[in-house]
Amino acid sequence: MARMSDRAPGAAGSGLNDDIGEEKRLALYRSQVVLREAEQRAFDLFLQNLVKGTSHLSLGQEAVAAGFAEAMQKGDLSFCTYRGHAHTLARGVPVEKVLGELMQRDNGLMRGKGGSMHLTSEEHGVMGSYAIIGAHLPIACGAAWRAQYKGHKDVSVCFFGDGTTNIGAFHEALNFAAVWKLPVVFVCENNLYMEYTPIADVTAVQHPAADRASAYGLERIVIDGNDADVVYREAQKAYAKARAGNGPSLIECMTYRHSGHSRADPAKYRPEGELERWKLRDPIKIYRERLLQFGVSEKTIADIDARVRKEVDDATEACKAAPMPPLDILTTDVYADGGWAWRN
Amino acid sequence: MAELTYRDAVARGIAQEMTRDPDVVFLGEDVGKAGGVFKATVGLYEQFGPLRVRDTPISEQAILGAAMGAAMTGLKPIAEIMFSDFFAVCFDYIANEFPKSRYMSNGQTKCPLVVRTGNGAGSRFGAQHSQSVENWCMMIPGLKVVAPSTPRDVIGLMAAAVRDPDPVIFFEHKSLYATKGEVPDGEIVDTLGTAKIVRPGKDATIIALALMVPRANEAANRLKAEHGIDCEVVDVRSLVPLDTQTILGSVAKTNRLFTVEENPRLCGWGAEIVSIVADEAFYDLDGPPVRITTPHIPLPAADILEDIVLPTPDRIVETVKRSLGS
Numbered sequence: 001m002a003r004m005s006d007r008a009p010g011a012a013g014s015g016l017n018d019d020i021g022e023e024k025r026l027a028l029y030r031s032q033v034v035l036r037e038a039e040q041r042a043f044d045l046f047l048q049n050l051v052k053g054t055s056h057l058s059l060g061q062e063a064v065a066a067g068f069a070e071a072m073q074k075g076d077l078s079f080c081t082y083r084g085h086a087h088t089l090a091r092g093v094p095v096e097k098v099l100g101e102l103m104q105r106d107n108g109l110m111r112g113k114g115g116s117m118h119l120t121s122e123e124h125g126v127m128g129s130y131a132i133i134g135a136h137l138p139i140a141c142g143a144a145w146r147a148q149y150k151g152h153k154d155v156s157v158c159f160f161g162d163g164t165t166n167i168g169a170f171h172e173a174l175n176f177a178a179v180w181k182l183p184v185v186f187v188c189e190n191n192l193y194m195e196y197t198p199i200a201d202v203t204a205v206q207h208p209a210a211d212r213a214s215a216y217g218l219e220r221i222v223i224d225g226n227d228a229d230v231v232y233r234e235a236q237k238a239y240a241k242a243r244a245g246n247g248p249s250l251i252e253c254m255t256y257r258h259s260g261h262s263r264a265d266p267a268k269y270r271p272e273g274e275l276e277r278w279k280l281r282d283p284i285k286i287y288r289e290r291l292l293q294f295g296v297s298e299k300t301i302a303d304i305d306a307r308v309r310k311e312v313d314d315a316t317e318a319c320k321a322a323p324m325p326p327l328d329i330l331t332t333d334v335y336a337d338g339g340w341a342w343r344n
Numbered sequence: 345m346a347e348l349t350y351r352d353a354v355a356r357g358i359a360q361e362m363t364r365d366p367d368v369v370f371l372g373e374d375v376g377k378a379g380g381v382f383k384a385t386v387g388l389y390e391q392f393g394p395l396r397v398r399d400t401p402i403s404e405q406a407i408l409g410a411a412m413g414a415a416m417t418g419l420k421p422i423a424e425i426m427f428s429d430f431f432a433v434c435f436d437y438i439a440n441e442f443p444k445s446r447y448m449s450n451g452q453t454k455c456p457l458v459v460r461t462g463n464g465a466g467s468r469f470g471a472q473h474s475q476s477v478e479n480w481c482m483m484i485p486g487l488k489v490v491a492p493s494t495p496r497d498v499i500g501l502m503a504a505a506v507r508d509p510d511p512v513i514f515f516e517h518k519s520l521y522a523t524k525g526e527v528p529d530g531e532i533v534d535t536l537g538t539a540k541i542v543r544p545g546k547d548a549t550i551i552a553l554a555l556m557v558p559r560a561n562e563a564a565n566r567l568k569a570e571h572g573i574d575c576e577v578v579d580v581r582s583l584v585p586l587d588t589q590t591i592l593g594s595v596a597k598t599n600r601l602f603t604v605e606e607n608p609r610l611c612g613w614g615a616e617i618v619s620i621v622a623d624e625a626f627y628d629l630d631g632p633p634v635r636i637t638t639p640h641i642p643l644p645a646a647d648i649l650e651d652i653v654l655p656t657p658d659r660i661v662e663t664v665k666r667s668l669g670s
Binding site: 111113134136137144149168172175179333334340343 | 395418
């Protein structure tokens with residue numbers, strides 16, 4: 001198994017490190033539970049044939065999305081991949097909007113015109129989910145260039161998987177961002193599998209993102225992506241560096257997806273016991289124990305769980321009751337005039 | 345009024361827009377300090393500085409991706425791809441990202457940018473630096489596609505492209521850079537989606553684009569002088585939006601249609617125009633529409649070979665004369 005250093009909060013005997021504070025810790029926990037419950041629900045709805053098309057779940061990877069999103073400020077921008085439900089929800093997009101899009105209803109985030117792989121909510125800073133591997137790294141550079149040029153203080157945060165590190169756009173974007181010292185943070189979620197193939201089988205270095213960092217003059221950063229506190233702290237550092245004008249960061253988060261690559265994948269290629277070992281380090285389990293260590297009551301945790309479950313239940317019912325999109329949106333928004341006319 | 349080269353018109357067109365709007369920025373390979381490999385952007389770096397005119401690495405995906413990210417968040421970037429053949433290494437942005445983001449996001453995402461590029465043959469560069477690839481872009485819903493043939497149109501259509509809220513692919517013809525034309529003083533702003541009748545006539549309509557426009561004009565002059573055939577030459581200028589009304593109006597007047605395309609034959613823009621005319625103006629036609637194109641082959645490098653494959657005034661004259669039975 002890849003790097004699994006279990007960083008307990010604070011070193012043994014040194015007392016708990018409470019740099020994050022209870023309010024933020026509860027937000028980090030709640031966010032992870034929302035992602036878990038919403039995506040588990042998406043999977044259940046798929047089994048009921050209510051979620052159509054494909055979907056790529058982040059079950060097991062919630063700490064990365066929650067940690068980076070909770071460290072963001074309003075106005076910071078997220079660029080996601082087709083595995084983007086978690087990153088979208090983590091910015092505060094309502095569960096109903098996301099499930100509605102997955103169920104291809106009129107109440108969906110894009111009224112069914114985008115689908116699971118293209119979740120976008122600019123009002124929440126979610127600048128799109130990109131289904132062509134690597135495409136959004138240069139796009140995030142461009143958004144960061146705008147911030148640099150206009151003197152804005154927002155950071156562009158670009159999430160991608162380990163498989164993305166072997167496509168050209170990754171390397172073009174890293175070099176570009178480093179040379180222009182852009183306020184962009186590249187976040188690699190290394191879940192050990194590019195799709196069905198272990199990333200180690202197809203990559204020349206052990207850490208597919210971090211071991212390439214030196215080629216672009218960047219620091220080599222590998223963190224435990226299943227510990228939301230570790231993620232949150234690293235995100236804060238990287239955002240502060242970007243806002244200060246000190247350029248990009250590349251952060252490789254070690255994590256694991258509990259489900260297959262997509263809904264079509266039962267993940268039979270995994271070695272026996274691997275999933276079970278990672279489930280011992282389930283990010284939500286880790287964080288629940290963390291909260292208890294900090295003296296948060298079982299009841300407070302159970303209340304959060306119950307409220308989130310109700311939110312997801314209510315969203316599910318709203319989506320089931322929502323109409324399908326009307327046919328007249330078929331030809332809207334091809335061009336900026338709202339229509340699709342290509343001739344007079 | 346001044347005489348200007350097509351090459352200098354590019355720099356003037358960009359400068360006009362950068363002067364007007366501080367959100368217009370320009371990036372590409374060798375475009376700044378070096379003034380562009382075709383010297384079409386000389387002086388912009390000095391005039392607007394390194395923050396607005398940015399030299400990039402040889403990273404076409406990064407260039408187009410960065411342009412898109414900047415456009416989505418409030419800038420109006422002009423990106424140069426040195427040779428249009430290189431679209432093939434960054435085609436994801438042209439085919440998948442620029443044109444689909446607005447639609448997929450149900451109207452949330454904007455992408456107001458211009459990609460300008462050196463297109464077309466005549467420089468003896470061979471098959472990977474000479475192509476006319478406007479058809480690659482015309483087929484994609486969500487893009488606008490422009491190809492000016494004169495210095496004045498370069499400036500006016502550049503202004504229209506920069507001010508347009510949609511992604512515009514702006515094809516400059518490499519073999520036109522040295523050509524000259526009269527350009528009025530002051531600001532020039534044209535309109536996308538408008539064709540121009542550059543030579544009125546009554547016997548046949550010749551539709552052309554970019555380098556094929558002066559060749560069609562020369563052919564029309566000879567057809568008139570030598571054979572008494574009076575051709576109307578229409579410069580399409582904008583493939584998307586396509587000014588079909590000007591084309592259909594011309595065919596209604598002349599009753600014959602010829603297209604002159606530099607691209608290889610299959611799926612050329614002329615086929616689309618012929619199809620529209622066949623659908624909507626069939627009974628205006630006195631004879632079959634005729635497409636004059638480059639044959640369906642890669643472009644050769646040697647001058648003697650390249651000159652044979654591109655449509656020439658000679659070929660246009662012969663084709664029109666034969667078709668009209670003169």
